[in-house]
Amino acid sequence: MVRDEPLDFENEDDPLLPTARPAKRSKVIGLDDLLLDYLQSSKKDKLKVKAAKSKRGPKGGYDSGEEDDKSTQQEIAVCKIFEEVQQKGKVMDARDDVPPWGQQIFGCQKPPSNLSNVGVENCQLLQSFSAIEGLGFDLEMHQGEGFLEGMLLDGWLLNLVRICGFVEDSIASWTLTNLLHSSNEKLQVSAANFWDGILSLDEAGKPLVNLGYLPSYSVLKRAMLSYGYLFDTPGTKASASGSTAAGGSDDGLPHNIIAWLGVVSACCKIRVTVDLNCLRIVDCITGMNKRSKFLRSQVALQLLKISFGLKVANVEKMLKLVTSINVKEKECDFFRLYVYLVLMDNLLFSSDAFREKTAIVDAWRNYLRNCSTQIGCTD
């Protein structure tokens, strides 16, 4: 990062901020998404875990407020970091809209600790082998992981899991570890395919596979740390820049980052319940600069897409769907409508992207006007 750029006044103006800023890079959208995905998935994990723990308890729904508070704390913390970064970014944005290129996002990469001891050899799948007869070959226990790797590489594992509709926790976590940390590219790609497969939905929008294990916030974060991601908080900045200046040979883009992004975004495609969480996610993004506004608009768009089942291709069609909700009908779900309204509002007015598309904005205004006249005060 130590670059001789005597003519770069941007940096001279603010000598305290010379280092990489995650939110500012040529691939900024990707990184913003990344952070956001982070939030979403961690939230969902928590929700899922909770739902699983309280088995058939009242699930999710609109009364999840209290529960959410806990689960969103972590998220809010990240959001704050994010905001700070955004604020700092804004200072620079005011003077210069051109994002600096070549900023370093990832510093020193270190191999994550205690990976080897996952104990996948003891999974039920492999244990069941001894009960099977007549296959014509034997499997030693110590070959278990290698055999499982083969099954993963050749696609058998995914087929098996998909047909059974169930995946053991130990296998799920083992494949995730491979996805996040394996340096074997083929294994990593296969693991990514596996996760992509088990996280996908069938035509009715139900998950194909019953998952007890989902990538948790801590696992994802540990991976990020081992990739050397420079969490750009005020406290760590000095040390981060110090370590990168002395950066070892491990600098550069971490190999597994694409898979990381893949699994996180796949996590986010699992149907989000339409509830206050959606609004919270959007609200979390508070920055006022162009980029965070755009991010907010895009997040709202994605959430709307998910709640309409991913079949709606563009904003026009989505608008049509939302505006086709007849508020006079008895079964009209006002809560849902409210969520849609807020998301739509964020989508359309957070960024400048729709400023010129007057047709869309007009249609939206009309609908709002109708809503305000047609909905009785009692509702």
Add this chain to the structure above:
Amino acid sequence: MAASHAPPASVAAATDGGIEENAMAILDSSGIKDSRDLHDDRVAFLEAVRSACLAADNPSAPSWRMYNGVFQILRNSSSLELAVASFHLLTELGKQYPRTYVTDSSGHQSLMVVKECWLPFLLGNGAVSSEIGGNVRSSDHLFDPSRFSLLIEAIVEPTNATDDDNGIKAIKNMMLFQYLVNTLEADFVPRHIAYKESLDWVIFRESLLNMLLGSRKLMFKSFVKNCMFILLNQYHPEAKDEVEDIVPSERKAKSASDHDFSLNYSSFESERTLVSLRKLFVMVMKLDLIRKEADTLGLTSRADGFRNPIMEIILDELTYNSSYLSPFLLAFVEGKWKLEIILQYFSKYCGKGPVRTRRRSDNSQEDLKLESVLSFFLTATSANAIVKKMGAEIAQLLLTHAYQVCLSVQDVTSNSTATSEKIGATLQEISSNFISAFQNIRKASPNIRISPFEKEALFTAATLIRKLKSEER
């Protein structure tokens, strides 16, 4: 994909205004000697076409000359930047202004073809009619059938990648091929939709793919062999190692030279070329099926000519070079067609009657299902008979790949019904027959080696049987 489109704006639109003149003037190279200037001019030309035809408020379709100019840049330029830019521009133009599309009027789908639209192919009588505005010279770089097969040959030939120019040339060839296959597909898909409704062979007789491959200028058999060779090379150990060596060093971005980049990019393009190749294979297989249908209905005439079905050529190749089998089945991931290939391979050895008639109308060949193939292996004697004919290891390999297709079509996808007909039994039956087939093969040749791939398959089958049985209870 381009299933149903609004009719594109008048094709002549861009010709009317001065847009075409202005854009073409940018390309005018008279008086320019510096190659850097030429490069900049071409970039400017691509920009001009993009802004006039795609980005403008009221975009108009590109004229024949403009289209042609863009394609010429893709074909002739020696810069990667221009090649990529022109490739994307052509792709987007093709999407925006489809030449072939389906209109849906009151539930009836009819095919529309904008005949005067520019094409990268030179088919039929070989001359571009004069009203299009191109003279013969301006079309001499388009792809006629022989040039298309030459392109494949150029991709097959191992290029000396250390030479930078050669590297770019190889990438350019791959991009050209991808673009041409995409063009064939954009013509094929709407025709397929329209054909399903009308069953009119003429729709496919006039398809680009049929005209291209039916031409005598293209040696279809060697063309298919070359294509297969590219597919097989994917698993060529040396090539793979080379790529893997490069990837980590490329990722240390700062030290990566342009040379590394172009090699790395080349591996990216070769992956996409393989996708295009498989796409082409599947299209030809579909075309062959439709042709066969038309033949049996008596809709074809002598004018349609005769071309060997691609399946026959593939099967011949795989039969004579059994070492191709495993890499080909790994590379060719389209399950439905993979199963078809496997079944037809078996049908050579598992035929019930000793005499197979040359005529296909008896349909006996198509009726071979995986279930019936497996049934040949249900007793040690019959398994022994087949294994003697085709080889035990080949039988194991084919069965394993077929079983994998069975598993992958087990979810509710749209085209799985046709495939499950080819399977012909429940998953549980197939799984247990699969295991006993292996047992009987082993009785026939006791010292046979079971590959890891096959072991994994057996284990999967055994696990599934347990699982399905426990569900029954």
